[in-house]
Amino acid sequence: MQRANSKFGLMTTAIHAGETPDPTTGASAPPLHMSSTFVTDQVAGFSAHNLEDDGNFLYARWGNPTVQMLEQKMAALEGVEDCICLASGMAAATAIFLTFLSAGDHAVISDVSYAGVAELARDTLPRFGINISLVDMSDLAAVAAALRPNTKLVHTESPVNPIGRLTDLAAVSKLAHDAGALVSCDATFASPLGQKSAALGIDLIMHSVTKYVGGHGDAVGGAVAGRKALISQIRGESAIHHGGVMSPFNAWLVARGLSLLPMRMRAHQSGAQAISEWLEAQPQVTRVIYPGLTSHPQYDLAQNQMSNTSGMVSFQVGDATIGRKIAQQMIDRLEIVHYAVSLGHHRSLIFWMETQGLMDSSFRLSGTQLESYRSYAGDGVFRMSVGLEDPEDLIRDLSGALS
Ligand SMILES: *Cc1c(COP(=O)(O)O)cnc(C)c1O
Numbered sequence: 580m581q582r583a584n585s586k587f588g589l590m591t592t593a594i595h596a597g598e599t600p601d602p603t604t605g606a607s608a609p610p611l612h613m614s615s616t617f618v619t620d621q622v623a624g625f626s627a628h629n630l631e632d633d634g635n636f637l638y639a640r641w642g643n644p645t646v647q648m649l650e651q652k653m654a655a656l657e658g659v660e661d662c663i664c665l666a667s668g669m670a671a672a673t674a675i676f677l678t679f680l681s682a683g684d685h686a687v688i689s690d691v692s693y694a695g696v697a698e699l700a701r702d703t704l705p706r707f708g709i710n711i712s713l714v715d716m717s718d719l720a721a722v723a724a725a726l727r728p729n730t731k732l733v734h735t736e737s738p739v740n741p742i743g744r745l746t747d748l749a750a751v752s753k754l755a756h757d758a759g760a761l762v763s764c765d766a767t768f769a770s771p772l773g774q775k776s777a778a779l780g781i782d783l784i785m786h787s788v789t790k791y792v793g794g795h796g797d798a799v800g801g802a803v804a805g806r807k808a809l810i811s812q813i814r815g816e817s818a819i820h821h822g823g824v825m826s827p828f829n830a831w832l833v834a835r836g837l838s839l840l841p842m843r844m845r846a847h848q849s850g851a852q853a854i855s856e857w858l859e860a861q862p863q864v865t866r867v868i869y870p871g872l873t874s875h876p877q878y879d880l881a882q883n884q885m886s887n888t889s890g891m892v893s894f895q896v897g898d899a900t901i902g903r904k905i906a907q908q909m910i911d912r913l914e915i916v917h918y919a920v921s922l923g924h925h926r927s928l929i930f931w932m933e934t935q936g937l938m939d940s941s942f943r944l945s946g947t948q949l950e951s952y953r954s955y956a957g958d959g960v961f962r963m964s965v966g967l968e969d970p971e972d973l974i975r976d977l978s979g980a981l982s
Contacts, residue, residue, distance in 0.1 A: 589656070589772065589841040597651030597834070609648050611831040615639045640819055645827040649834040653792070653802050656771040656840070657784050661810035664802045664830060666823040668767060668787025671801030672696045674817035675763050675783050679732050682708030686732040687725045687755075689716045690948045693740045693765065693787075694941040700734075701943065713944075715951050716746040717877065719754065726758040736765035737774070737884075741932045741962040742955035743868040743893050745877045748884060752780025761809075767791070770923070771804075772844045773887045783809060790923030791889070793833040794843055800825050800833050843925070843967060847890030850973070851965040855892045857974050863905070863981045866895040868955055876955075890965040891922060896981070899933055899958040905981060906931035906961070912980045915972055922964035927973055933959035 587595070598609050617636040625637070636642055646664050653662040665671050676699065680686055688700045690713040700711055712725040716735045726733075733755040737746040748764060755762040763783035766776050770791035776784045786792055788800040803813055818824050848871065855869035867874070870881035871888035881888060896905050909929060910918045916927040934956050938944060944952055965973065 592655045593652065593840050594838050596655035597648040609831070609834065610645070611827060612644045613827055614643070639827070640822060640824050641814070643824075643827050643830070645834075646825050646830040649788075649825075649830040649837070650802070652834055652837050653771065653786070653788075653804050656837075657777055657804040658775065659777045659784070659804045660807040662802055662804040663810050663813050663818060664788065664800055664825040664833075665817065666801065666825055667799050668693070668765075668785070668789055668801040669695050669699070670817070670823035671785045671787070671803050672699060672765065673821070673823070674801075674803055674813045675732070675734065675785060676700070676704060676709075677707075677821065678813045678816045679761055679783075680704065680707075680709045681731075683710075683729065684731040685710045685712070685727050685729045686734060687712050687714050687722065687730055687760075688734045689736050689739060689746070690714055690944055691739050691742060691744065691942060691952060692734075692736045693767070694937065696734075696736070696765065697941045701941075713948070715948050716751060717744050717951070719747065719750050722751055722754050726754065726760070730755075730758055730760045733760050733762045734765070735762070736768075738768045738870060738889070738891065740768060741893060741937075741960055742952060743768075743870060743875070743891060744951075744955055745870065745880050745884065747880055748774065748776060748779035748781055752782075756780065763803075767923070768891050769885065769889055770840065770844055770887070772841060773889050774885050777805070779884065782806065788833050788837075789921065791844065791847070792837050792840065792923075794836040794840065794923060794925060795832070796921065796924035796926060798829040798832040798836075800829050844887045844889065846967050847923075847965060848887050850967065850970045851888070851890040851892050853970040854963070854965050854973060854977070855894075858892065858894050858977075861978075861981060863896055864894050865897055866957065868893040868960070892963045892965060893956070893960040894963070895957045895960055897958075899935065902931055902933065902959040902961075909961075909980045913976055914979075915968055915976045916963070916966075922962070924964065925967040927966035927968055928964040930962050931959060932956075932962055935959075 650662040735746040764781045767787045784804045
């Protein structure tokens with residue numbers, strides 16, 4: 580089973596896409612091909628310009644069968660033609676920016692994003708002569724106003740790290756396409772099951788597969804999914820020339836995790852719903868942001884756009900002094916939840932993200948953009964990635980650290 584096929588459900592697709600029993604051994608489970616080069620019976624060129632769709636394997640920077648298995652699973656789940664897996668989520672973001680933007684081009688980029696992507700956009704792209712506008716993607720008038728004749732890419736992230744604000748993906752895609760730009764979305768928080776990004780118009784769907792897709796906190800990787808012509812362009816530039824390819828071992832681990840993604844996402848969602856409702860009832864907690872709560876400022880958009888509201892909950896406990904104190908209590912007292920960055924794993928993780936620190940280091944916002952951020956985050960948020968432990972145990976653990 581190679582490609583997305585509407586005949587199959589999500590679990591069947593996650594388990595079987597990209598896999599075939601080994602023709603020589605009959606092995607039912609997918610093999611791990613730790614091979615950097617491949618014996619060929621063709622006298623062919625060795626250049627990115629000789630890259631042929633569905634050609635034979637040649638060298639692992641072009642493609643590797645185990646990595647390709649994961650790429651086919653991702654493409655099938657996203658309902659698109661193709662996918663490329665790279666060394667990390669940051670390699671995937673870099674691939675999108677450096678493949679589709681050149682000196683003199685303009686890009687509209689979400690004013691809030693994963694911090695690494697924020698710094699890449701602000702610090703690196705201008706060095707290469709790429710102009711950027713940072714825009715609150717929940718403000719459609721601001722997106723429209725930022726578009727220019729030389730805008731080549733609109734990059735958003737939904738839900739956005741670390742505040743859980745959403746982008747209306749269909750509306751932003753339409754604005755971008757009417758202006759002749761490609762639109763990319765970092766869908767890491769949503770996972771491939773959280774929203775039908777391609778059907779909503781997204782051309783380039785990006786994931787840090789380190790998070791929900793792998794789901795076990797053991798392998799770092801990234802992916803970009805989309806139309807074959809766009810993914811081939813990324814393969815030529817970012818894999819073959821920039822070289823940030825995924826190791827076959829990581830692909831094998833991530834594919835094993837991905838096989839159970841539909842089951843895991845259902846459990847992440849129900850655990851996060853229970854925990855966010857419990858948090859809303861706690862006197863120490865001043866604000867909870869979760870797309871599954873009716874109190875989320877974009878609850879209606881979440882209902883329309885998201886098929887799974889995922890496991891990322893953000894909450895406030897008061898000003899920065901109180902936040903820092905509770906963070907220390909968490910470090911000292913939590914028994915189950917790990918006080919650590921990252922997300923999407925079966926283990927629950929929590930981390931305090933102070934607004935002023937993030938503004939200074941990464942986002943550097945002012946005016947209405949800072950106001951919008953603070954309306955979600957106040958002086959800072961605890962970003963909790965609700966794992967797959969029993970919700971009652973997580974609630975008991977949090978309760979002991981909050982009081
Ligand atoms: C983690 C993350 C990234 C970066 O991914 P790495 O695999 O750590 O390089 C990018 N975007 C989002 C939303 C993330 O959570």
